[in-house]
Amino acid sequence: MLVITCPYCGPRPEIEFAHGGEAHIARPQDPSSLGVEDWTEFLYMRANPKGLHAERWRHLHGCARFFNALRDTTTDQFVATYRTGEPRPDLAAVKA
Amino acid sequence: MSDVIAAGRTPFEALNGLSMPGLSAAPDRTRYILRGRAGILAPVAEVLGFALPTDACRATGSDQRHALWLGPDEWLLLSPAGDRLDKALAFAIGDVAHSVVEVSHRQVGIVLDRPDAAAVLSVGCALDLDLAAFPVGMCTRTMFAKTEIVLWRTGENVFQIEVWRSFADYLWRYLVLAGAEFA
Ligand SMILES: [Zn+2]
Secondary structure (H helix, E strand, O other): OOEEEEOOOEEEEHHHOEEEEEOOOOOOOOHHHOOHHHHHHHHHOOOOOOOEEEEEEEOOOOOOOEEEEEEEOOOOOEEEEEEOOOOOOOHHHHHO | OHHHHHOOOOOOHHHOOOOOOOEEEOOOEEEEEEEEOHHHHHHHHHHHOOOOOOOOOEEEEOOOOEEEEEEOOEEEEEEEOOOOOHHHHHHHHOOOOEEEEEOOOOEEEEEEEOOOHHHHHHOOOOOOOOOOOOOOOEEEEEEEOOEEEEEEEEEOOEEEEEEEHHHHHHHHHHHHHHHHOOO
8 A cells, every 4th residue: 555644643544544636736816817828838748757756745644734745647656745834845845 | 412422222132132241331531523724732732631642543541531543633632521622622722724523423332352352353354453553552443343443541451432323233243253253
């Protein structure tokens, strides 16, 4: 079983977690001023990288908090997890 | 549901005595889910008589009342049946943003107290229940087989389990099945 480190609870089994989509998607400050294309971009368009991907995860059956994770989509390895509101960890720092 | 509760019936009555050594229903409890940030810590401590746990997955308490850390701003308060805390909490916390929700009848308690309790639980729970990884006083929401539980270790071989009422029958049967592996 995959072990995911919750930033609040520590390492926990993957069955306690739920995936929450791509991380760091900021909701537009003034949605009503946005054109259809920009709104579509915000609402539907997501990155689908091969490699490191910043994602939202939720420790659903634990502390129930959302947090962010850097996961390698080719190996399923969780490279880093960090609390919501914190910046995406520096790649070089993570790899070191 | 309300008349079932009013009659004092538990989900275990339909099990026709199905049991195993060390497995029992916990006494009736009053339960609250308390949510709030740092501003509620001092007033809540005054009402409870002890401080809320702020370390992840830890419980604090006195003889009668206990507070279990569920999340960074969420606690499960357990006290004897009839020990109502909601009004006192709301009065003490005042205008600081918070919520107190009574969940006494949403869930029931199960106690597992036997020398191989950790091994029996490991049949359905993926957590590391070694004493070093899950010491006495640790508590957490987690999964047992297909049901979510709150698991709280109150002794080396004693676990208190809180489970949603409608899953209690399933959990009980699963624990008896798990125990059979160690008979
Ligand atoms: Zn957590």
